[in-house]
Amino acid sequence: MIALPRDRMDQVVKRFEMLEAQMAAGPNADAYVKMASEYSDMQEIVGKIRDLREAEQEQADLEAMLADKSTDGEMRELAEADLPEVESRIEALQHDIQILLLPKDAADEKNAILEIRAGTGGDEAALFAGDLFRMYERYAALKGWRVEVVSTSDGEVGGFKEIVASVSGKGVFAHMKFESGVHRVQRVPDTEASGRIHTSAATVAVLPEAEEVDIEIRNEDIRIDTMRASGAGGQHVNTTDSAVRITHIPSGIVVVQAEKSQHQNRARAMQILRARLFDMERSKADEERSESRRLQVGSGDRSERIRTYNFPQGRVTDHRINLTLYKLDRVMEGELDEIVDALIADHQSKLMADMKSDG
Numbered sequence: 281m282i283a284l285p286r287d288r289m290d291q292v293v294k295r296f297e298m299l300e301a302q303m304a305a306g307p308n309a310d311a312y313v314k315m316a317s318e319y320s321d322m323q324e325i326v327g328k329i330r331d332l333r334e335a336e337q338e339q340a341d342l343e344a345m346l347a348d349k350s351t352d353g354e355m356r357e358l359a360e361a362d363l364p365e366v367e368s369r370i371e372a373l374q375h376d377i378q379i380l381l382l383p384k385d386a387a388d389e390k391n392a393i394l395e396i397r398a399g400t401g402g403d404e405a406a407l408f409a410g411d412l413f414r415m416y417e418r419y420a421a422l423k424g425w426r427v428e429v430v431s432t433s434d435g436e437v438g439g440f441k442e443i444v445a446s447v448s449g450k451g452v453f454a455h456m457k458f459e460s461g462v463h464r465v466q467r468v469p470d471t472e473a474s475g476r477i478h479t480s481a482a483t484v485a486v487l488p489e490a491e492e493v494d495i496e497i498r499n500e501d502i503r504i505d506t507m508r509a510s511g512a513g514g515q516h517v518n519t520t521d522s523a524v525r526i527t528h529i530p531s532g533i534v535v536v537q538a539e540k541s542q543h544q545n546r547a548r549a550m551q552i553l554r555a556r557l558f559d560m561e562r563s564k565a566d567e568e569r570s571e572s573r574r575l576q577v578g579s580g581d582r583s584e585r586i587r588t589y590n591f592p593q594g595r596v597t598d599h600r601i602n603l604t605l606y607k608l609d610r611v612m613e614g615e616l617d618e619i620v621d622a623l624i625a626d627h628q629s630k631l632m633a634d635m636k637s638d639g
Contacts (some may be wrong), residue, residue: 289329289379296326306319317431321511322569325380330631341373381630387488387562388454393555394427394486397442400436401461401480406435407467408589409482411612416459418614425449430548431537444552446489448624458600458623461586468592483584489551489560497554504546524549531557587619601626 299319343442345351345359398405420427425450433441447456464481472478506557507524523538524545534554537545588597589608596611596619597604603622605611611619 284377285381288495289377291327292322292381293329297316325377328373328377328380332370332377333372335366335373339363339370342366350515354418355501365447378632379628382628386559387457389451390453391446391448391484392453392456393430393489393552394445394447394456395442395484396440397483397485399481399483401465401478403435403437403439404469404478405480405482406439406441407437408439408463408480409443409470410435410439410440410480410483411465412463413440414572415612415614416456419616420447420449420614422614422617423449423452423455425452430552449487453486454487454624455620457488458620458627459484459586460486464585464588465589466590466592472575485559487555487559488562490554495554495558495561497528497550497557501529502553503529520631527549528553528557531560533557533560544619598623 294449296319299315303315303319306312307315307401333609338431342359342363346356346363351359396409396416398409401408408421417427420629428446428448430444432443433443462481462483464479465479466479468475471476472632503526505527507523507525522537522545525534525536526546526549527534533553535549535556537552586600587596588599589612590596591608593606594608595606597610598619601622603619605618607615
């Protein structure tokens with residue numbers, strides 16, 4: 281049986297019941313919304329704790345029945361048959377509660393900025409970057425998320441040298457955050473006459489989308505340069521592409537947006553800048569908490585090769601958890617749940633091991 285922190289469980293239930301009472305008392309609208317959000321977040325774990333307590337009481341009753349010499353044969357048989365099922369239920373509830381009690385990543389429920397850049401491999405790397413983006417688009421569609429392209433730099437023969445998109449929906453960052461890293465592809469390019477397998481790569485970065493309350497950007501810390509392309513004869517033409525470049529002076533981060541609307545460019549550039557600064561702050565905090573970054577899947581270093589897509593063999597391998605699946609075609613169609621769920625489970629087991637060693 282798993283040893284659970286009973287005091288912590290009691291505190292969770294007590295807090296939940298207090299919120300319930302306060303909400304029933306009819307607080308003001310702002311306070312009610314805040315309380316209702318916390319109450320909703322706690323419903324699952326409180327339900328599991330209550331189910332566990334009921335199952336443990338059931339187990340105690342069955343064991344008492346079996347220990348009582350006066351229990352008749354038929355009742356004893358029923359108790360002996362029921363006990364393994366109750367014990368199995370208790371074990372499953374304990375496991376679920378242990379996971380629900382793990383420290384939460386405050387960014388898990390945030391939307392994400394997805395950045396994909398072609399790496400080594402020239403035209404083939406750009407085509408692979410395009411394939412990865414389509415894979416994530418399909419994964420998002422299966423999850424009911426919304427994908428909005430922010431900026432692109434097209435490859436010479438297709439695909440993207442770089443593409444940036446925002447992904448919005450429920451639990452986006454929690455499911456996407458382990459995609460950051462170098463993705464490698466092994467396949468025969470269409471342009472390869474001899475049928476030789478080429479290896480190329482693309483880098484994926486997934487950043488939690490920061491709100492203004494998460495990151496404060498002072499006006500004096502940024503420099504904004506605006507440019508407009510010229511029409512024929514040097515005349516300014518309203519419909520030509522305009523560009524905005526924002527430089528965050530303290531960090532040296534530069535974001536460039538070049539679309540039709542200068543106003544939209546500025547808003548988009550600020551959105552990306554805020555996400556990159558937020559990611560930088562999170563990374564800094566992670567390093568301060570643990571130099572070994574043992575709470576991360578792998579090292580979290582974006583230069584690390586995390587996954588290989590081998591087309592001739594139809595397999596995909598995630599190197600961080602040594603998981604190989606022979607269903608590359610389905611993975612490229614967005615069926616990423618098996619990989620993502622395994623990465624989340626591995627992350628949770630590391631968190632549990634870390635909590636045990638600290639305890």
